[in-house]
Amino acid sequence: xxxxxxxxxxxxxxxxxxxxxxxxxxxxxxxxxxxxxxxxxxxxxxxxxxxxxxxxxxxxxxxxxxxxxxxxxxxxxxxxxxxxxxxxxxxxxxxxxxxxxxxxxxxxxxxxxxxxxxxxxxxxxxxxxxxxxxxxxxxxxxxxxxxxxxxxxxxxxxxxxxxxxxxxxxxxxxxxxxxxx
Numbered sequence: 001x002x003x004x005x006x007x008x009x010x011x012x013x014x015x016x017x018x019x020x021x022x023x024x025x026x027x028x029x030x031x032x033x034x035x036x037x038x039x040x041x042x043x044x045x046x047x048x049x050x051x052x053x054x055x056x057x058x059x060x061x062x063x064x065x066x067x068x069x070x071x072x073x074x075x076x077x078x079x080x081x082x083x084x085x086x087x088x089x090x091x092x093x094x095x096x097x098x099x100x101x102x103x104x105x106x107x108x109x110x111x112x113x114x115x116x117x118x119x120x121x122x123x124x125x126x127x128x129x130x131x132x133x134x135x136x137x138x139x140x141x142x143x144x145x146x147x148x149x150x151x152x153x154x155x156x157x158x159x160x161x162x163x164x165x166x167x168x169x170x171x172x173x174x175x176x177x178x179x180x181x
Contacts, residue, residue: 029133029160030169031087031126036075072116077109081129082136087166088127091174093117095125105129126173128166133159 025033075093079085085107088097093111100106109125111117135156142149161169 026157027126028169028173029157030164030166031128031173032132034077034125034127036123073111073119074113074117075109075111075123077125079107079109079127081105081107082138083130085127085129087170088125089170090123090125091170091177092121092124126170133157 022034025035027033079088082105084104088107088109089095090109094115096110096112098108098110100108111123135154137152137154139150139152142151164172
């Protein structure tokens, strides 16, 4: 996904609502993994002669709490699962969870609003449901697109970590991420 945004006046804000279906990554054959990238990087500039302003935008300190002009980000995610969600956590940010009162398979996830978060690192959300290692198909209807009104996804990944508890696999994921960082 590519999102271009520009020509914002100083001290103005913008709210962007994205609704889409994404094929989620699988982490350690136990979790669905959803992530939101955090910053521009020099490799995403796409030019050999970037402007000074573009280079400043790619500086992580310009979009962190160190910069008085930086804007915090707010993330709200709605999960519609085909079965009950049995585990959910973000190894990168504190989150709040709100279970849908009408459907226990649906869940809303948001960043902890008691703190301000700046896009200085990737947001990662891991979750699993009762049927994560069973073959499944999902079909979504999009009433706003008459050319492609349906999207379907077929999934199967075996449980190679069958002897490990969810907590053990989650701790393994965390230790692998620490080695990367």
